[in-house]
Amino acid sequence: MKLALILTSFHLKAMRFDHSLRAILGVTKITLFKMAIVSTYLISNSLHLVLTLLEFGKASILFE
Numbered sequence: 001m002k003l004a005l006i007l008t009s010f011h012l013k014a015m016r017f018d019h020s021l022r023a024i025l026g027v028t029k030i031t032l033f034k035m036a037i038v039s040t041y042l043i044s045n046s047l048h049l050v051l052t053l054l055e056f057g058k059a060s061i062l063f064e
Contacts (some may be wrong), residue, residue: 054062
């Protein structure tokens with residue numbers, strides 16, 4: 001009986017750990033997706049800014 005309680009207790013702790021690990025991995029996955037979206041947005045805006053500055057500076061690279 002005591003062995004069964006110990007095993008059940010261990011199993012429940014393992015299940016809780018597995019559940020919390022899944023929750024952490026889910027949050028990490030969402031965070032990575034958000035970081036990818038924000039990074040893409042920043043890169044896009046940076047390129048737009050560079051092109052705008054080249055246009056205002058009348059860079060020869062744009063007119064070749």
